[in-house]
Amino acid sequence: MNFVKRAMLYVTRKRGKSILLLVILLIMSSFVLTGLAIGKASENTQEDLRKALGGEFQVNVSYSEDNPYFKTEPVDDGIIMYSEMPITQKVISSIMNVPGIESNDATSELLLSVDDVDFIPGNIPIENAFKSMANTMIVGNSQNNSYFTSGQIKLIEGKHIGGTDSHVAIISKELAIRNGLSIGNTLTLQSDNSVDVKIIGLFEMKSDDSILAQVTSYDKLKNKIFFDLNTLQQLSPDRTAGFDTVTFKATDPAELERIMEQVKNLSDIDWKAFSLSADNQTYMQAAAPLEKLNGLVVTMLIVTVVVSAIILSLILTMWAKNRIHETGVLLAVGIGKASILGQYFVEVLLIAVLAFGFSFFTSNIIANDVCNGLLQKNTQNTVQNEISSDDNKVTAAVPEGAGGTDALAQTPKAESIHVSVDIDSLIQLCFIGFAVIILSVGISGATIMRLKPREILSKMS
Amino acid sequence: MAILEMKGVSYTYDKKTKILSDVTAELEIGKLYAILGPSGSGKTTLLSLLGGLDVPTRGEVLFDGEDIGKRGLAYHRRNHVALIFQNYNLIDYMTPVENTKLTARQDAAPILERLGLTTAEIKRNILKLSGGQQQRVAIARALASDAAIILADEPTGNLDEDTAAEITTLLKESAHQLQKCVVVVTHSNNVARQADVILKLKHKNIQITEQT
Ligand SMILES: Nc1ncnc2c1ncn2[C@@H]1O[C@H](COP(=O)(O)OP(=O)(O)O)[C@@H](O)[C@H]1O
Ligand SMILES: [Mg+2]
Numbered sequence: 114m115n116f117v118k119r120a121m122l123y124v125t126r127k128r129g130k131s132i133l134l135l136v137i138l139l140i141m142s143s144f145v146l147t148g149l150a151i152g153k154a155s156e157n158t159q160e161d162l163r164k165a166l167g168g169e170f171q172v173n174v175s176y177s178e179d180n181p182y183f184k185t186e187p188v189d190d191g192i193i194m195y196s197e198m199p200i201t202q203k204v205i206s207s208i209m210n211v212p213g214i215e216s217n218d219a220t221s222e223l224l225l226s227v228d229d230v231d232f233i234p235g236n237i238p239i240e241n242a243f244k245s246m247a248n249t250m251i252v253g254n255s256q257n258n259s260y261f262t263s264g265q266i267k268l269i270e271g272k273h274i275g276g277t278d279s280h281v282a283i284i285s286k287e288l289a290i291r292n293g294l295s296i297g298n299t300l301t302l303q304s305d306n307s308v309d310v311k312i313i314g315l316f317e318m319k320s321d322d323s324i325l326a327q328v329t330s331y332d333k334l335k336n337k338i339f340f341d342l343n344t345l346q347q348l349s350p351d352r353t354a355g356f357d358t359v360t361f362k363a364t365d366p367a368e369l370e371r372i373m374e375q376v377k378n379l380s381d382i383d384w385k386a387f388s389l390s391a392d393n394q395t396y397m398q399a400a401a402p403l404e405k406l407n408g409l410v411v412t413m414l415i416v417t418v419v420v421s422a423i424i425l426s427l428i429l430t431m432w433a434k435n436r437i438h439e440t441g442v443l444l445a446v447g448i449g450k451a452s453i454l455g456q457y458f459v460e461v462l463l464i465a466v467l468a469f470g471f472s473f474f475t476s477n478i479i480a481n482d483v484c485n486g487l488l489q490k491n492t493q494n495t496v497q498n499e500i501s502s503d504d505n506k507v508t509a510a511v512p513e514g515a516g517g518t519d520a521l522a523q524t525p526k527a528e529s530i531h532v533s534v535d536i537d538s539l540i541q542l543c544f545i546g547f548a549v550i551i552l553s554v555g556i557s558g559a560t561i562m563r564l565k566p567r568e569i570l571s572k573m574s
Numbered sequence: 575m576a577i578l579e580m581k582g583v584s585y586t587y588d589k590k591t592k593i594l595s596d597v598t599a600e601l602e603i604g605k606l607y608a609i610l611g612p613s614g615s616g617k618t619t620l621l622s623l624l625g626g627l628d629v630p631t632r633g634e635v636l637f638d639g640e641d642i643g644k645r646g647l648a649y650h651r652r653n654h655v656a657l658i659f660q661n662y663n664l665i666d667y668m669t670p671v672e673n674t675k676l677t678a679r680q681d682a683a684p685i686l687e688r689l690g691l692t693t694a695e696i697k698r699n700i701l702k703l704s705g706g707q708q709q710r711v712a713i714a715r716a717l718a719s720d721a722a723i724i725l726a727d728e729p730t731g732n733l734d735e736d737t738a739a740e741i742t743t744l745l746k747e748s749a750h751q752l753q754k755c756v757v758v759v760t761h762s763n764n765v766a767r768q769a770d771v772i773l774k775l776k777h778k779n780i781q782i783t784e785q786t
Contacts, residue, residue, distance in 0.1 A: 114675045126667035442663045445627065446677045446715070447652025566651075567628040 116452045120459035130432065131464055137428070138461075138468035139475065141421040141549075142542055146469075146476040148414040149538040151484040155403045155410065158530045162399050168366025170373050170391045172208065172359045174199055182386050198386040199355025202342065205253065207382060208361060211375045215364045218262070219253030219356040221345070224331060227338065228301040230292055235330040246331045249302070249338040251345045253356065255283055255314070258339070264319055266334065271296045271314030279343040283314040285335045300338070304348035310340050366396045403530075406488055422549045429461070429557035437561060444566040454562065458554045465546055473539055480532040488530065576600035577722055577755050578624060582633035585619055593619050595778040596633070603722060606749040607757040608766045611775030617759040618727055620775070624757065625657055625725045626650035637723075652677070656716030658726035662708040670696045670703070670711040678718035685714045689744060706737035713744055717752065724748060726758045730765060742768055 124131050174196045176183060182198035205219055226245045252258050255274040260266050266285075274281055282300055289295060289312070299309045318334060330336060346354035361376075363369050369391060377389060433440075443453050578601040585594040593616040601607060601624075609617050622628040623635055626647035634641050642650040656677075657663075664673045670691060674682035686696045689710040695703060700711070709729060716724045726745060730738035742758075742765050749756040749770070758765055766772060767785075774781040 114672070114678075119676075122672060123667055438663075439665055442665060443676075444648075445625075445651065445657050445663070446719070447648060447650075447655075448677070449648050449652075565628070566647075567622050 116456040117459050120456045120463060123456070123460050124463050134428070134461065134464045135468055137424065138465050138546075139471050141417065141425075142465075142469050142472035142546060143475045143479065144417040145414060145421075145545055146472050146534055146538055146542045147480045147483055148410050148417065149541050150476060150480045150532050150534040151487070152407060152410040152414070153535075153538060154484065154530050154532040155406050159400050159403050159407075162396060162403070168363040168369035168391075168396055169360050170363070170369060170376070170389065172200055172204070172361070172376075173388045173390070174355075174357050175386055175388045180386050195352070196386060197353065198383065199353060199357065200359050200387065201353065201355040202253075204355075204382055204387075205359055207379055208359075208376050211372055211379070213364050213368045213372045215362045216257050217253065217359050217361045218257040218259055219359040220258065221251040221355075221357040223249050223251060223304070223345070225249055225348070226303040228303060228307070230288070230300065232330050232336045233288060233291065233333055235328045235333050237327055237329045239329050239331070243329070243331055247336045247338055248331050249340060251342055251356065252339050253342065253359070255339050257362075259360070260334075260337075261316075266316045266318050268314050269317045271312070273314060274339060274341050278313070278341045280308065280310045280347075281313045281341055281344075282310040283316060283339040284312060285337070286315045286317050287335050289315055302338075302340070302344065302348060306348055306350065308344050308347045310344055402488060406484075409487055418545060418549060422552055425461075425549060425553035426556040429457075429553050430560060433457070433557040433561050437564070440561050440564075441566060450562050454554070454558045457558055458551070461550050461554055462547075465550055469539065469542055469546060472542070473534060477534045480534055484530065484532045575602070577603050577638060579636040579639075580624070580630075580633065581636065583623060583630040583635065584632035585616070585623065585628075586631045592778060594623075594630075597780055598633075599773065599780060599782060601723075601755050601757065603755050604749060604753050605755060605770040606746050606768065607755075607771045607773060608769035609757065609759045609773045609775065609780075610761075610766055615775040616778065617775060620780075621725050621727050621757065621759055624723070625655045627657075654721055655723045655725055656719045656721040658709070658712045658716055658724065658729045660728040660731040662705070662712050664700050664708055664711055664715075666700055668700065669698060670700060670707075670714070673700060673711055674714045674718045676715060678715075679720040680718045682714070682718055685718050686711065689714050690740075704737075705732050706734075706741065709733065709737075709741050710744070713741070713748070717748060717754075722755060724754050724756045726756070728759050728761065730760065730762055735764075738762065739764060 174180075176194060176196070180196060180198075182196045184195055184197060186193045186195075199221070200219065205217060208214065209217060224246055227247055228245075230245070230247075232244065232247060250258070250260075252274055254276060255261060255268075261268065261273075268283070269286060271283070274283060284294070284300070294300075294312060296312055296315065298312050300312065302308050302310060322328070322333070322335075342354050342356070361372075363372050373389060373391060377384070440453055444450070580597050580599045583594060583597045584592065586592045597620070609620060611617050619628070623630050626635075626642050629643065629647070634643075636642065637650060637654050642654070651657075664670075665676065668676070670686055671682045674686060683693075683696060687693070691707060691710060691714075695707060700708065703711070712729075713724075724745070729745070730741050733741060742762075745756050745758060746768050748754045758769070760766060770785060772783040772785060774783065
């Protein structure tokens with residue numbers, strides 16, 4: 114008779130012990146499996162958040178006295194501020210060479226006149242001179258532009274403005290219809306020079322303007338004209354053409370600091386002219402409760418595993434003491450110590466397999482509740498903060514389409530995550546469980562295995 | 575030809591108390607040996623040395639001319655000897671058949687039935703059998719293991735006279751008919767009378783008497 118057969122006899126005949134052990138192992142494995150599943154769900158959610166929010170940093174033209182290229186020019190009704198050193202394509206390329214940067218969104222805003230275009234009126238009255246003007250946007254690549262990436266507007270016809278495009282523009286479908294324009298037609302932009310641009314794409318707004326929004330006609334998103342950098346160069350040939358703001362997106366937000374450090378050390382960029390700032394705030398805020406949850410889960414797992422190992426060792430040691438007689442008999446009839454220890458191990462293993470199987474169902478039932486219970490405790494503060502800051506955003510008079518408002522509203526919140534126990538976690542449980550069982554059986558068996566057969570037999574009588 | 579030999583065997587507990595001193599004896603196949611002696615004289619000690627449950631402080635125990643330590647005591651216990659105890663020492667979560675199968679190299683049921691257990695009894699919970707029946711199971715386990723040597727420590731000590739006589743007969747038959755070397759530690763004169771050879775423990779040594 115081999116040790117597996119003996120183990121099976123023991124487990125089936127000593128039913129009270131088997132059931133007790135089953136219950137203990139079931140509780141332990143349910144805890145471990147729940148912990149593993151929550152940990153995994155939380156990691157997945159964090160991963161999703163990272164993908165959704167990304168980590169971003171911005172390079173801005175510095176409008177401070179420290180910038181030697183910074184210029185102010187008085188005009189009729191005020192002053193114009195500009196920098197002789199905008200963010201050129203060369204600067205952008207140099208930054209893009211730093212590993213870990215996924216894409217960039219380069220923009221400049223410019224208020225200029227457009228010939229023969231009837232703009233959609235706003236609800237704030239303006240002087241006549243401004244009626245033929247629009248707040249345009251120069252883009253490096255319109256596809257990466259935050260208006261498009263945030264979903265605020267969507268390209269519904271034609272194509273985006275890309276890196277090498279020249280003399281092209283994207284306008285809103287509504288503006289096009291109002292002026293009988295379509296893709297292929299040209300617009301004439303007026304600045305120092307007048308430049309013709311060809312319409313290559315039409316966009317549509319996701320939702321209509323709020324009636325409450327106070328906005329001038331030139332600030333209306335529907336009147337916005339996107340065009341390329343070459344066009345800007347031609348509009349003001351005396352100045353170096355470049356962007357005001359470039360937002361770079363890191364592939365992994367966690368890498369943001371490293372990337373920025375490298376960018377700051379790029380020798381071919383004159384940092385006196387630019388400022389560098391990070392924006393992974395949104396991610397950090399959204400991920401904070403999840404990170405706390407992860408910490409909790411790790412603690413819970415460690416505590417469960419340690420407590421399990423201790424309880425199991427104690428119980429098995431207690432039972433092993435009652436089995437000294439049996440062990441002596443087995444040794445006396447010539448059964449080896451390895452075979453006896455193997456039997457003890459298989460006994461627990463047989464029950465553990467059952468318990469682990471059951472725990473798949475029990476933890477599936479409890480995991481979601483436990484997880485969201487833990488998470489709620491953690492998010493309460495954060496969510497409150499978010500709500501109040503959201504309120505501020507709503508009441509503040511933010512010009513329409515200032516970008517970011519919508520993006521913030523779309524921020525995924527980690528208020529609840531869905532936890533489901535999968536096979537991967539079950540396999541992990543098996544590894545952890547078997548390690549705990551080997552340890553506990555080893556500890557409990559050691560007491561017996563150190564005895565000599567003769568001593569065991571003399572202890573019997 | 576001796577199957578089991580003791581050559582100058584001494585045994586000392588805790589390096590102080592000497593129990594056996596320079597014991598030499600030869601045990602043969604087909605004979606029933608009785609070890610006699612007062613309590614505490616070292617009978618169980620002697621038996622455990624023969625059974626490979628313990629090692630002599632001095633001297634050697636040989637099986638078939640070879641020191642039993644050479645292949646390891648566990649090997650000796652598994653292959654050469656079978657032990658029978660006063661308190662039966664059966665595994666309580668196994669039926670008689672399963673207890674017999676523990677180290678069996680033969681079919682268990684026929685042996686048990688030959689020793690007088692019924693078909694129903696051999697599948698019963700071991701604790702629901704009488705002492706005599708349990709000792710029969712222990713003998714069956716010894717026989718089924720195919721070991722050439724059976725070592726029994728006061729096997730009839732817990733049994734009534736009639737049952738004891740039956741068990742003694744079974745042990746004697748094992749020696750004579752099944753060609754085993756059977757060594758029985760006993761206080762009983764009835765058992766001693768049936769033995770072929772008597773080993774009497776006296777002054778830490780043995781006195782060998784062949785009976786006819
Ligand atoms: N573990 C032990 N430690 C010390 N002395 C022991 C131990 N076991 C037995 N003894 C002593 O060894 C002597 C022989 O014991 P034993 O062989 O069991 O005698 P018997 O079986 O003849 O009654 C006894 O005096 C006993 O007290
Ligand atoms: Mg004794």
